[in-house]
Amino acid sequence: MLEVRDLHAYYGKSHVLHGMAFSVGNGEIVSLLGRNGVGRSTTVKAIMGQVTATGSIRFKGQEILGLRAYEVARKGIGYVPEDRAIFPDLTVRQNLAMGMKKRSESGRWRMVDMFDLFPVLKERADTPAGVLSGGEQQMLTLCRTLIGDPDLIMIDEPTEGLAPRVVELVGTFLSTIKERGISVLLVEQKLAIALDISERVYVVGHGHIMFEGTPKDLRANEGVRKEWLEV
Numbered sequence: 001m002l003e004v005r006d007l008h009a010y011y012g013k014s015h016v017l018h019g020m021a022f023s024v025g026n027g028e029i030v031s032l033l034g035r036n037g038v039g040r041s042t043t044v045k046a047i048m049g050q051v052t053a054t055g056s057i058r059f060k061g062q063e064i065l066g067l068r069a070y071e072v073a074r075k076g077i078g079y080v081p082e083d084r085a086i087f088p089d090l091t092v093r094q095n096l097a098m099g100m101k102k103r104s105e106s107g108r109w110r111m112v113d114m115f116d117l118f119p120v121l122k123e124r125a126d127t128p129a130g131v132l133s134g135g136e137q138q139m140l141t142l143c144r145t146l147i148g149d150p151d152l153i154m155i156d157e158p159t160e161g162l163a164p165r166v167v168e169l170v171g172t173f174l175s176t177i178k179e180r181g182i183s184v185l186l187v188e189q190k191l192a193i194a195l196d197i198s199e200r201v202y203v204v205g206h207g208h209i210m211f212e213g214t215p216k217d218l219r220a221n222e223g224v225r226k227e228w229l230e231v
Contacts (some may be wrong), residue, residue, distance in 0.1 A: 001026050001152055001183045002047075007055035009039070009046040009207075016042045017053070018207040024152065029174060029184040031194040033218075033229060034204035040187045041082060043204070044154045047185075048072050048079050059152070078150030082157045082187075084141040088130025092121050092140055095129050099144035107149030108180065114143040117173055135166035142173060152183040159190050171197055191229065195219065203228050 002024040009017035017039050024030045032040045046053040049069045057065040064072055073079070087095050096114055101107045115122035118139040124132060129140055138158060145153055155174075159167045171193050174184055178197075188194045194201060195215035203211035203224055211224045218224065 001028070001060060002185065003056070003058040004043075004047070005056040005058075007043070007046060007053060007057065009042050009051050009053040011042075011051065016051075016207055017046065019055070020204075020207065020209060022202050022209060022212070024183050024185050025199075027178060027181045027183060028200070029178050029186060029198045031186045031188055031198040031201045032204055033188065033191065033194060033201055034210075035229065036189075038204045039207040040204050041156050042207075044079065044156055044185065044187060047077070047154065073148070073150075076149075076151040078145040078148055078153040080141050080145050080153065080155040080158065082160065084137050086129045086132075086137055086141055086144075088128065090129060091126050092129055092132070093125045095140055095144050096121075096147055099146075099148045101149055107147070109147050109149055111147065114147055117146075117176065118143060118169065135162050135169075138162060138166070138170065139173075142170070146177060146182075150182065152185065153177070154185040154187070156187045157189065158186070159188065159193060167193060191225075 005021050007017050007020040020043055032043060034040050042051060045051045047057055049067050049072050053065060056063065059075055059077060064075060096111050120136060121139055124136060158170050174197050178184060186194060198215055200214055201218055202209050205228045210228050
């Protein structure tokens, strides 16, 4: 589905990614783990064409490095940024409508599906998004991306600052869309959720991949956890 090879990324003269290489398969949940500032968020931004990058990014066999963000999205990649980027003055229903495909295109997801995934959004459907709680806003931005019918969703820190109950709902959401054949690239600091739902994990340090393996492999590797993950 997604193949990243020798990816370098830059903010001006600052060289942030140094040859990142990883993959995400069909219907697979893969997590990028690591401390803040190691390049995880920069990686997904590079895939979306939001930062200057070199190397190779292939999606469904096609090279997409160098495309603009809207072109990457049209290829079938959805992106949930860390800041959620909702439209605060629009209602929940209007925010979801903004993410839908054109009427001439048929997608796998409808608005009613979003309300089934997160019933609280149905209850708040006509409420301005700006007055939602942080957890509700996270649910909304996840659903707004999903309703665009991507084949791969990249999600940056979806559980940051959320209550444990909402974190559980997000985990259920990710498992549900995986069952529908959608691939997920998850950027996450919370090991518990990442290890519970991922098929494979990559640990990032200083713009490099420092470890690749299954959740079981990472649980068994105390040295990697201590050096690259634990505070």
